[in-house]
Amino acid sequence: MTVHGSWTRAAESAMLLGADGTLSQTIFAEMTALASRHGAVNLGQGFPDEDGPAEVLEAARQAISDGVNQYPPGIGLPVLREAIAQHQRRFYGLEVDPDTEVMVTAGATEAIAATILALTEPGDEVLTFSPFYDSYGAMIGLARAEHRTVPLRGPHFQPDHDELRAAVNDRTRIILINDPHNPTGSVFSRETLELVVELAHRHDAIIMTDEVYEHLVFDAHHVPIATLPGAAERTVSISSGGKTFNATGWKVGWLTAPAQLLQPILAVKQFLTYSNAAPFQPAIAAGLGLDDAFFAAASATLRRRRDALAEGLTAAGFAVQLPAAGYFIVADAAALGATDAHDFCRALPERAGVAAVPLTAFVHPEQRESVASLVRFAFCKRDEVIAEASERLLALRS
Numbered sequence: 142m143t144v145h146g147s148w149t150r151a152a153e154s155a156m157l158l159g160a161d162g163t164l165s166q167t168i169f170a171e172m173t174a175l176a177s178r179h180g181a182v183n184l185g186q187g188f189p190d191e192d193g194p195a196e197v198l199e200a201a202r203q204a205i206s207d208g209v210n211q212y213p214p215g216i217g218l219p220v221l222r223e224a225i226a227q228h229q230r231r232f233y234g235l236e237v238d239p240d241t242e243v244m245v246t247a248g249a250t251e252a253i254a255a256t257i258l259a260l261t262e263p264g265d266e267v268l269t270f271s272p273f274y275d276s277y278g279a280m281i282g283l284a285r286a287e288h289r290t291v292p293l294r295g296p297h298f299q300p301d302h303d304e305l306r307a308a309v310n311d312r313t314r315i316i317l318i319n320d321p322h323n324p325t326g327s328v329f330s331r332e333t334l335e336l337v338v339e340l341a342h343r344h345d346a347i348i349m350t351d352e353v354y355e356h357l358v359f360d361a362h363h364v365p366i367a368t369l370p371g372a373a374e375r376t377v378s379i380s381s382g383g384k385t386f387n388a389t390g391w392k393v394g395w396l397t398a399p400a401q402l403l404q405p406i407l408a409v410k411q412f413l414t415y416s417n418a419a420p421f422q423p424a425i426a427a428g429l430g431l432d433d434a435f436f437a438a439a440s441a442t443l444r445r446r447r448d449a450l451a452e453g454l455t456a457a458g459f460a461v462q463l464p465a466a467g468y469f470i471v472a473d474a475a476a477l478g479a480t481d482a483h484d485f486c487r488a489l490p491e492r493a494g495v496a497a498v499p500l501t502a503f504v505h506p507e508q509r510e511s512v513a514s515l516v517r518f519a520f521c522k523r524d525e526v527i528a529e530a531s532e533r534l535l536a537l538r539s
């Protein structure tokens with residue numbers, strides 16, 4: 142039986158469809174499977190290997206005991222929407238109405254999906270930066286929109302402002318930024334954020350911002366684009382409890398947006414999941430209310446792990462640029478002979494007992510050459526796991 146359907150569009154746009162029509166797994170699933178086959182330390186898929194704060198875990202247990210086990214409202218439980226609104230005020234001075242401008246989603250992934258499906262028509266352009274997180278390409282494809290990209294070039298992975306200006310036009314429906322950025326860990330400058338707002342106004346585009354690493358910034362404070370003058374009125378801001386509270390499997394995400402943008406996104410969410418994660422919603426609400434010391438410690442711990450992994454990678458022969466935020470280091474493996482990052486990562490679990498993901502999975506095929514020796518390593522792992530990976534990677538030198 143030949144199975145037709147728009148899955149091919151998603152798979153093609155996420156670059157998972159082979160020339161012979163076969164569907165491959167996402168790069169994260171592929172490398173996680175390889176890691177377990179070879180007993181490798183998995184620095185590929187970005188998930189922490191220890192639990193988040195005890196209060197948050199306990200709040201989830203309590204919610205289950207208290208019977209918070211049936212469908213919550215599609216827009217999310219009031220306790221979490223309130224907590225999100227308070228979080229926006231506390232950290233960023235942003236005022237959002239918890240009843241009309243906040244919506245809970247099944248991870249940031251559903252917020253991304255619902256926003257793109259709700260706000261684009263076939264043929265509209267969606268602009269992302271490149272490299273880009275895989276679900277952006279897939280959802281733009283499913284929505285039958287056009288995916289344009291502006292490159293982020295190393296070593297600091299910032300966009301060229303002239304290239305950005307040239308890429309936005311009256312067909313641009315959404316400018317999608319990911320700040321802090323996966324996979325590069327870069328943080329946009331204020332000038333770049335200002336230019337995005339200016340271009341969105343000039344071409345009447347919506348700004349969509351994926352800020353799942355908002356609390357994992359190492360040397361500065363996160364600046365949400367929605368805080369810039371003129372931005373909030375046309376911005377959909379997306380985040381998730383997964384990274385901040387080491388709970389990626391709970392899939393509790395959210396978005397904030399003006400009511401007129403949120404309404405159509407909620408309409409789409411009703412038919413994606415309807416609602417999600419009832420007992421985890423109060424737990425994430427408890428997390429958002431933790432004191433400043435928790436948030437400071439989360440980024441300080443991760444910063445220490447970034448530095449340890451950077452040292453290990455450098456000792457093994459990679460060229461490393463320290464990321465400003467997030468879970469990942471991009472390392473250049475050219476000196477270790479890498480000419481095709483995907484091949485390099487397919488071999489790495491067996492060769493060195495460590496798994497990573499190639500940057501080629503985050504760019505369109507015509508841009509693969511520009512990232513051919515770049516590999517992403519996750520450092521959201523326990524200190525001893527990073528030490529073990531660093532030790533193993535030394536084998537690459539011999």
Ligand code: PMP
Nearest residue numbers: 248249250274323353381383394
């Ligand atoms: N956006 C980015 C940039 C991510 O890195 C991730 C997950 N690593 C997601 C979205 C998905 O978040 P969630 O697990 O909450 O769906």
Ligand code: GLN
Nearest residue numbers: 169170185186187188323
């Ligand atoms: N976002 C995670 C990463 O970048 C992976 C999530 C997934 O497996 N889809 O590693």
